[in-house]
Amino acid sequence: MGNLLGSWRFKEPSTVEECDSTWGSDSESDEPAAEDDSGVSDSISPAESDSSPQLTGSPESVPKMKRSFYAARDLYKYRHSYPNYRKSRQPNEYRNLRFYLNKIPLVPDGIYIEEILTKWRGDYDKLEHNHTYIQWLFPLREQGLNFYAHELTQDEIKEFQSTREAKRRFLAAYSIMLDFYGIKLLDKSGSVARAPNWQERFQHLNESQHNYLRVTRILKSLGELGYEAFKAPLVRLFLQESLYHNTLPNMQHSVLEYFVYTIRLPATRRRLLRYARQHYRPAHAFLWGPPPKRRGGGGGGGSMGAGSSGIRAPAPTPEPQRRGEESSPSAGRGIIVSSHDAMMCQEQIGAGLKGSTGLGSSMSGLEGALMMAGARGEINDYSETFPL
Structure with a gap:
């Protein structure tokens, strides 16, 4: 039996369609259906209609675009609990949990979580230009660009979710981040809205x-640590601001290519994408709808593999329930750096991820291309959290 299991191999998705299960269970019609959105329906209204908006340009005038396979594969692995995941490179020392319990500082800066939560609020310059704290505030089960930070493990995730003090500080850190972006957290269900300083921060x-x-x-970490339902309200707000209000036009690609696909429930992704399609211009260039081959009933590349509607990642605790998802052992070799990290760094500094040494507080070699930010306002002292 050991040899049989040892010889088992998963097939890694090789196309965007195989990585995307969003439309796998959708009917041939794109009309919104009454779907269970795990409590998100209160904050996400269904699409008012599915009529095609007027085009603002001819197909010939629009550059040919296509979805990023690297982005799709990265988010596929995340949503399906890293099916080819191997043990992290560090021993399981619960360093992320201990950091959130204020027992150890983040490395390399030597700063404790309470100092960040109390003294960094409103210091937007520090939150913008320091690139070492983000991976400690929002840990994942994949290695990023601060190689002093430790990946989460399954056991640590369980322990974190059962520790009230850690969860309280995690939500406080989330509210700091939102305020930095001009957004306020309204309640324990994850509802969000523009903050009073939204114009300055959105710019x-x-x-x-x-x-x-x-x-x-941030969105990935919310799902890892038990706050899957917090994602959709934030993604919906970014869709509204980037597509409808046009206050964040430069965010359009990221919200559609990355943010939406951090959400594990296909029904929720469909609802968000239907909303996006209503307001995307030019409408004929919208890339994130149902695959055309599925509409024709031919099955196509999007109907198999990751396109199977029944595959859903466990939430909120990402237990290794693979349910037959396809993947490959090849991606588990060495240190994992997310595709989004690599692609964004290439775009920002014009080079690949070559040599990630010298990651001190300045991180001059990767300035402007790394992790995360925080914000102003009072600490949201949530003593309880809603299980998802």
Whole structure:
């Protein structure tokens, strides 16, 4: 039996369609259906109609675009609990949990979580230009660009979710991040709205695009640590601001290519994408709807593999319930750096991830291309959290 299991191999998705299960269970019609959105329906209204908006340009005038396979694969692995995941490179010392219990400082800066929560609020310059704290505030089960930070483990995730003090500080850190972006957290269910300083902060967010990498990390970490339902309200707000209000036009690609696909429930992704399609211009260039081959009933590349509607990642605790998802052992070799991290760094500094040494507080070699930010306001002292 041991040899049989040892010889088992998963097939890694090789196309965007195989990585995307969003439309796998959808009917041939794109009309919104009454779907269970795990409590998100209160904060996400269904699409008012599915009529095609007027085009603002001819197909010939629009550059040919296609979805990023690297982004799709990265988010596929995240949503399906890293099916090819191996043990992290560090021993399981619960360092992320101990950091949130204020027992150890983040490395390399030597700063404790309470100092960040109490003294960094409103210091937008520090939150923008320091690139070492984000991976400690929002840990994942994948290695990022601060190699002093430790990946989460399954056992640590369970322990974190059962520790009230850690969860309280995690939500306080989340509210700091939202305020930095001009958003306020309204309640324990994750509802969000514009903050009083939204105009100033949205202008900064629209211009400082490396923060989109940070937002992706925040969304992923919310799902890892038990706050899956917090994602959809935030993604919906970003869709509204980038597509409808046009206050964050530079965010359009990131919210559709990355933010939406951090959400594990296909029904919720469908609802968000239907809303996006209503307001996307030019409408004929919208890339994130149902695959055309599925509409014709031919099955196509999007109907198998990751496109199977029944595959859903466990939430909130990402237990290794693979349910037959396809993947490959090849991606588990060495240190894992997310595709989004790599792509954003290439765009920001014009080079690949070569040599990640010298990651001190300045991190001059990767300035403007790393992790995350925080914000002003009072600490949201949530003593309880809602299980998802």
